[in-house]
Amino acid sequence: MAGASCSSKMRTLAFTALFFGFFATGSSTAQVPLLLWSSERLPPLASPAAGHITSSDHLATYLTSVFTPGPHTVLLFLQDKLSKEDFTVYGGVFGNREDSAFQNLEAALQSPSSSVTIPALEWSGSSAIVALLQDKLGVSPLLVDPETLSHLSIDTSVSNLLLISLPYCNSLHKSCKEVLHGNDEVMGKVLSIVKAQNVPYIAIYTGQQPSRVISDMSMSNQPAGRSLLAAAASVVSPPIMFNVSDSPCIMLWAQSLSVSVSGPTSWIDLAAQTPSLTGSQCNTTNSVLVLNYASGFTLSFFMSQKFYPGSARNWFTLDLVQLQSGGQTASFNGSQGIYAPAEYSFHCQSVTSFYEPLLVLNNNSPGQNTSLWMLNFVDFQIQGFNLKNGTNFSYASDCSGFFSAGIWMGLVTTLIMLLILVYGLHMITHVTTMDRFDDPKGPMISVPQTD
Incomplete structure (x- = not known):
């Protein structure tokens, strides 16, 4: 032992x-x-x-x-x-x-x-x-x-x-x-x-x-002296931008653009690669952002904007996301959940095609074996119209509603506790005392009876 x-x-x-x-x-x-x-x-x-x-x-x-x-x-x-x-x-x-x-x-x-x-x-x-x-x-x-x-x-x-x-x-x-x-x-x-x-x-x-890639940071530009408690700022990659006549037209940024063509066990993050934008185009009603990667993948984002009389304003939608690899193409419909006012950008922490999907795989492609293809975008933000600034997105319309499940639970719990408190106060304010009390040391109170 x-x-x-x-x-x-x-x-x-x-x-x-x-x-x-x-x-x-x-x-x-x-x-x-x-x-x-x-x-x-x-x-x-x-x-x-x-x-x-x-x-x-x-x-x-x-x-x-x-x-x-x-x-x-x-x-x-x-x-x-x-x-x-x-x-x-x-x-x-x-x-x-x-x-x-x-x-x-x-x-x-x-x-x-x-x-x-x-x-x-x-x-x-x-x-x-x-x-x-x-x-x-x-x-x-x-x-x-x-x-x-x-x-x-x-x-x-x-x-x-x-x-x-x-x-x-x-x-x-x-x-x-x-x-x-x-x-x-x-x-x-x-x-x-x-x-x-x-x-x-x-x-x-x-x-x-590597599962974790450390960004190359030159130490020559770091200040000398005490830096024990100094926090190193994380390096954030710039957004992908498509320009027309030197004017910004489409912007996209994501922390991760993961794709899989063989199910949930094998993912490839395209955000770490630099794409070519050949094939991208935009006008006042339609925009297409095409990301061509050297690894053989191509991601295409099809957007459109339209005037809706009910809200009296223009809205843009991400109608379709296409993934191409090995001569095959999978299309994911995003028009049901990815939309924002035309002058805004769209932002969502998680855009997936498998869990609470905002992107729905279309199964109407004959001869295409793409049923296992999946997309997973993390911290995803895109804007296809009305770009005013060449370096920043417009105000973001987030996919998460203000009244989330947690907020609703808090509101309902608070309401129940408030009702209990109001009921208790109501009972206390209506407590009454007796008009007369018996004295155990004195004579008993006699109540005359009348016929």
């Missing part, structure tokens, strides 16, 4: 040191962490200094020393997104080890001689690590999962590159900790299967892209 307790403490201390190394590493360049461990001894790798980013060339040089001549079996746990902050937030460093989302990973990294940590690896593309391993091993990756691997006999006479794809949290159904804990259980099952077959392995855990 004492040995088990000591081993548990050593694993916790080792992983805590790993977390503190992650936390101390900060940089302005896009980066992903990379954890590497093996069933056998690994060549030593000097611990990087705080703030150092390991280059892809440096990693390639180290992998050359890892992959000595002969066959190797590599388990690549490739998560959709991963950053060092995921370990510091969900690793349970300052709490109980059972609260950690990476319990199997902690156990795998318990031996310093068979594990290597690269807190910050220069990120150069979603397929860079796969291409690097494929080049080093000379084999193509094989996509597997625990169920498939349990029925697969691994041939150790040749090199194997087994790719295990892991999702990342998307804030739709599960919390990030639950998703990462599920990924950790998958890693534990895969390692158990490989160990049961007595296959020597090299395991790598990293991400296709």
Whole structure:
């Protein structure tokens, strides 16, 4: 029991040191962490200094020393997104080890001689690590999962590159900790299967892209002196603007423009990319904003304005949002919920096509298999008409009504309490006393009776 307790403490201390190394590493360049461990001894790798980013060339040089001549079996746990902050937030460093989302990973990294940590690896593309391993091993990756691997006999006479794809949290159904804990259980099952077959392995855990990208902020422009309590201002990207004859015509801004063409498990945020506006146009009655992305996606926003006699004013509506990818097009109708006075902009914290949707997918596209396509816009604001200022939106008409469910609940509760108070005051004001009282020490009061 004492040995088990000591081993548990050593694993916790080792992983805590790993977390503190992650936390101390900060940089302005896009980066992903990379954890590497093996069933056998690994060549030593000097611990990087705080703030150092390991280059892809440096990693390639180290992998050359890892992959000595002969066959190797590599388990690549490739998560959709991963950053060092995921370990510091969900690793349970300052709490109980059972609260950690990476319990199997902690156990795998318990031996310093068979594990290597690269807190910050220069990120150069979603397929860079796969291409690097494929080049080093000379084999193509094989996509597997625990169920498939349990029925697969691994041939150790040749090199194997087994790719295990892991999702990342998307804030739709599960919390990030639950998703990462599920990924950790998958890693534990895969390692158990490989160990049961007595296959020597090299395991790598990293991400296709960072889950948190730190904006590049030049330190040369920061004031010198005391800045312990100074708060760094967040960098906000400018809105997308389409001009006609150097005059602003359409403006759009969103914190996130996430699209999915394969259901709720795979999202791509287009807000981080710079689009081309080719195909956009506008006039006094119709506006079209076309966002062409290099990743192959095209988002088109079709807006129109019309005079409504009932309100005696012009209103604009976002009639249609089209998503194009791979030669297919999905259309989402937004005219029922996305509208505002023509001189205003429209703003909504969440514009989705799946939960309380403001965008409704049209199913009338023959030959288009787009039933799983989804949109999710966060902090979305758009204006297609009557732009007066080239840098700011007009007054925003928000999608959330003033009397929300919480406000109604508060009003009803206050009304009930007020009625109780009024009823109590009414009862108190109508309390009366007796005109005469009996004196227990004196003669009893006699009331004469008359016939």
